[in-house]
Structure formats: C-alpha cells, structure tokens
Amino acid sequence: MTNQIQQTNYDKTKLKPKIIHLGFGAFHRAHQALYTDELARKTDSDWGYCEINLMRGEQVIQQLNAQQLQYCVLEKGAEGNTARIINSVCEAIFSKSVGAAAVLEKMAEPQIAIVSLTVTEKGYCVDPITGKLDLNNPQIQPDLTQPDNPSSAIGYIVRALALRNARPLPPFSVMSCDNVMENGHIAKSAVLGLAKQLDAELADWIAQNVTFPCTMVDRIVPAANEETLQEIAEILGYYDPCAVACEEFKQWVIEDDFVASRPQWELVGAELVEDVRPFEQMKLRMLNGSHSFLAYLGYFGGYQHISDTMQDADYRQAALKLMLKEQVPTLSMPDGIDLSGYADLLIERFTNPSLKHRTWQIAMDGSQKLPPRLLESISLHLKNHTAFPLLALAVAGWMRYVSGIDENQQPIEVRDP
Ligand code: NAI
Ligand code: CS2
Numbered sequence: 037m038t039n040q041i042q043q044t045n046y047d048k049t050k051l052k053p054k055i056i057h058l059g060f061g062a063f064h065r066a067h068q069a070l071y072t073d074e075l076a077r078k079t080d081s082d083w084g085y086c087e088i089n090l091m092r093g094e095q096v097i098q099q100l101n102a103q104q105l106q107y108c109v110l111e112k113g114a115e116g117n118t119a120r121i122i123n124s125v126c127e128a129i130f131s132k133s134v135g136a137a138a139v140l141e142k143m144a145e146p147q148i149a150i151v152s153l154t155v156t157e158k159g160y161c162v163d164p165i166t167g168k169l170d171l172n173n174p175q176i177q178p179d180l181t182q183p184d185n186p187s188s189a190i191g192y193i194v195r196a197l198a199l200r201n202a203r204p205l206p207p208f209s210v211m212s213c214d215n216v217m218e219n220g221h222i223a224k225s226a227v228l229g230l231a232k233q234l235d236a237e238l239a240d241w242i243a244q245n246v247t248f249p250c251t252m253v254d255r256i257v258p259a260a261n262e263e264t265l266q267e268i269a270e271i272l273g274y275y276d277p278c279a280v281a282c283e284e285f286k287q288w289v290i291e292d293d294f295v296a297s298r299p300q301w302e303l304v305g306a307e308l309v310e311d312v313r314p315f316e317q318m319k320l321r322m323l324n325g326s327h328s329f330l331a332y333l334g335y336f337g338g339y340q341h342i343s344d345t346m347q348d349a350d351y352r353q354a355a356l357k358l359m360l361k362e363q364v365p366t367l368s369m370p371d372g373i374d375l376s377g378y379a380d381l382l383i384e385r386f387t388n389p390s391l392k393h394r395t396w397q398i399a400m401d402g403s404q405k406l407p408p409r410l411l412e413s414i415s416l417h418l419k420n421h422t423a424f425p426l427l428a429l430a431v432a433g434w435m436r437y438v439s440g441i442d443e444n445q446q447p448i449e450v451r452d453p
Contacts, residue, residue: 038116051084107278143196149296157404169229217408220250331398332433
C-alpha cells in the first residue's frame with residue numbers, strides 16, 4: 037500500500053470568497069471544497085469559500101484558522117492512499133464567535149454568488165412528509181420573532197437575501213448538498229416558508245430572483261476519529277485536527293440553474309444537468325436505503341461498521357437484494373444507466389475495510405432519513421401491490437432501534453430529533 041501526498045500548487049491569494057458554505061462538516065471538506073480546490077489547481081479559477089458553522093462546530097473553525105485555512109483529505113483507494121492538501125477555503129467563521137450581524141454582512145458581500153449547505157437533513161426544519169417549513173420547529177421559532185438575529189440556516193439565508201434586496205445587490209443561488217430528495221426544492225420551500233411569515237414582498241422577490249439548484253452528492257466520508265487523525269498524521273508528518281479520510285469514489289450531479297455565475301465544476305468531474313431527480317432517487321434509494329438497512333440491522337447484529345456487515349454473506353446478499361428487487365423497480369432512469377452495475381459498485385464500496393463507517397453514525401436522525409430512502413419506495417410498492425419484505429425489515433429495524441434497547445438489553449444512544 038503506497039501513500040502519496042499531493043501538496044497545493046497554487047497561491048491562495050488568487051481566490052476570492054465567492055461561495056458561502058454553511059456546515060463545515062466532514063462531508064463538505066472531502067467533497068465540494070475538494071472539487072473547488074481541484075478546479076483552482078487545474079485552471080485559473082478564482083472561486084474560494086467562506087466557511088460558516090452555525091450553532092455547533094466552533095473548534096474546527098478555530099483549528100482551521102490556526103493552520104492557515106488548509107487541511108488534508110485522505111483518499112483511501114484499493115491500490116494506495118492519497119493525502120490531498122485542500123486550499124480552497126479563504127475564510128472560516130463560527131457564528132456565535134462573531135455574532136449574527138457579522139455573519140449576515142458576510143452573506144451580503146457583493147461578490148457572494150452562491151450559498152451552499154451541508155447542514156444535515158434536520159437543518160432544513162421541514163416536516164419530512166409535507167416538505168413544508170415546520171413553524172413549530174424550535175430552530176425556526178426564534179427566527180420568526182427576531183429575524184435580524186437568526187439562528188437557523190434558513191433564517192440566515194432569508195435575512196441575508198433581505199439585506200441584498202434592500203441595498204440593492206444581486207441575489208445569490210442557494211445550493212443544498214444534503215441527502216434530501218429534491219434538496220433544492222426543499223431548501224426553496226423552507227426559505228419561502230419563512231420569508232412569507234416575515235415579509236410577503238420579500239418572499240415574492242426571492243421566488244422571482246433566487247434559484248435553488250438541486251444536487252446529487254456522493255462520497256462516503258465517515259466522521260474522523262482519533263485513529264483516523266493519527267493515521268493521517270503518520271503520512272503527513274504532522275497532526276491535522278481538521279483532516280478527514282474518505283473513499284476514492286466521488287460523484288456530484290448538479291442542476292445547472294444558477295442565478296449568478298458558478299465555478300466550472302464540470303472541468304473537474306461534476307455533471308451539470310437539467311434534471312437531477314432520477315440521480316437523486318437512484319442514490320438515495322439504492323445507496324442510502326441499503327445503508328440505513330445495514331445500519332439498523334447491522335447494529336443489532338453486533339456489527340460496528342458497514343464494512344463488518346459486508347463480511348457476513350447474509351447481510352451482503354440482503355443489501356444487494358434490497359437494491360435490485362425492491363429499489364430498482366421504483367426507479368426510472370435516463371438511458372444508459374446500468375443499475376445492476378451500480379448495485380455491484382455499491383457493495384464493493386461498502387466492503388472497503390479501510391473505511392470505518394459506524395452503523396451508529398448512519399442510524400442517527402432516522403426520522404429525517406427514512407422518507408426518501410425507504411418510505412417513498414414502500415408507497416410505490418403498496419400502490420402497485422408488489423412485495424417489499426426487506427424495506428419493511430429496514431423500517432422494523434429503525435422502530436426497534438428507536439426503542440432505545442438493544443438485543444442484550446443494553447441502552448442504545450439514540451440521536452434523532
Ligand atoms: P458532520 O456532522 O461532520 O457535519 C455536519 C455539519 O452540519 C456541521 O458543520 C454542523 O455544524 C452542521 N449542522 C448540523 N446541524 C445543523 C443545523 N440544525 N443547522 C445548521 N447547521 C447544522 O456531518 P457530515 O458528514 O458533514 O454530513 C453532513 C450532511 O452531508 C449529511 O447529513 C448528509 O446530508 C450530507 N452527506 C454526507 C455524506 C457523508 O458520507 N458524510 C455523503 C453525502 C452527503
Ligand atoms: C449515510 C450517508 O450517514 C448516512 O446516513 O448513509 O452519509 C452516506 O455515507 C453518503 O450519502 C454517501 O454519499
């Protein structure tokens with residue numbers, strides 16, 4: 037196994053913070069920030085990030101600032117590992133350290149063309165069934181009464197757009213990169229839902245002037261633990277607390293619907309398309325649906341990681357069968373997409389023993405994750421009178437899991453809003 041280090045090859049001063057990203061978590065570091073870094077490596081792109089963490093994630097922002105806004109992504113391949121130094125971040129702030137007014141001023145800077153998000157499924161504060169903003173959500177409630185001092189991601193976006201409209205400045209595009217079906221439409225529904233409560237004219241302006249491209253995002257990026265960070269430190273020769281490890285595979289399908297300009301991500305492998313829906317459905321049902329199946333059933337089987345479940349032929353076969361027999365029939369894909377090959381590739385990716393992706397991590401937030409992964413397919417099976425034993429088993433696994441007691445009568449640390 038070889039380890040390579042890919043150092044940065046450009047001067048960061050050529051970049052401008054033209055994208056605000058909300059949610060500097062593990063995934064964004066190894067996905068959108070890496071694509072944008074690759075673009076700066078290969079072209080004269082001047083697109084850089086201003087990273088903002090809201091509510092949580094103060095420490096990683098401090099650590100990133102302390103290391104000149106560079107960090108490492110370790111890509112773990114079958115042949116070897118590549119430690120890539122990512123340099124696409126120009127600024128990083130934690131909302132509570134600087135205050136809401138300073139964050140809003142950043143979002144209202146004239147050069148900001150895109151606000152992207154990875155704030156987890158629950159960050160949109162929508163009812164998972166209706167897709168509409170939940171006005172009773174505890175994150176949204178304070179934003180209804182104090183809109184100029186927001187706390188939710190949606191509250192920040194609405195207030196920043198209000199500032200841009202008032203100044204007047206051009207709007208930005210809002211690009212969700214979360215595992216939410218029709219994530220752009222959900223982001224739009226949440227933003228308009230809040231704006232309508234605050235100012236009907238603003239809501240109209242947003243509806244007419246802001247775009248919310250949908251995206252399908254894919255790369256398995258487990259939360260980094262001390263073992264991961266030590267492994268990366270051995271390769272780099274120094275300790276990087278912001279580093280993450282991930283698989284080699286990555287995919288990004290983006291609806292080409294930006295109101296201002298955008299980076300030419302297609303030059304570094306992203307697919308810019310008219311309609312992302314089929315790709316989102318394929319990925320959420322086949323990859324994430326079987327991930328959740330393996331997470332709940334694997335947890336009860338005593339398996340700590342997804343790769344451990346893949347060592348058990350029963351689990352492996354069940355995951356493949358769930359994909360091919362119960363999810364594929366619910367999909368309608370453009371010509372040329374080989375779903376059986378896709379399923380085989382997913383099993384291969386899940387098997388990667390160097391990715392320590394905890395079943396417990398994937399089991400988190402099931403109430404938000406299950407609708408696009410399992411329940412929409414179940415609805416279709418019910419309508420068509422077709423069988424769905426494995427989807428039902430996955431839901432049963434979730435029910436059993438949220439009861440909070442495992443097979444040995446031990447408590448489960450359930451995390452779910
Ligand atoms: P993470 O836990 O490392 O990061 C989550 C980020 O979201 C943090 O910056 C946190 O501050 C922020 N956040 C959490 N709740 C929030 C809220 N209510 N409002 C505002 N910000 C909030 O998680 P990770 O791995 O980065 O994943 C984030 C999301 O990215 C996932 O939920 C999923 O939708 C998507 N994703 C993750 C992949 C992965 O393999 N990790 C792959 C594909 C998509
Ligand atoms: C996982 C996803 O945590 C989860 O729920 O199913 O984060 C998964 O790793 C990604 O969607 C892969 O792209």
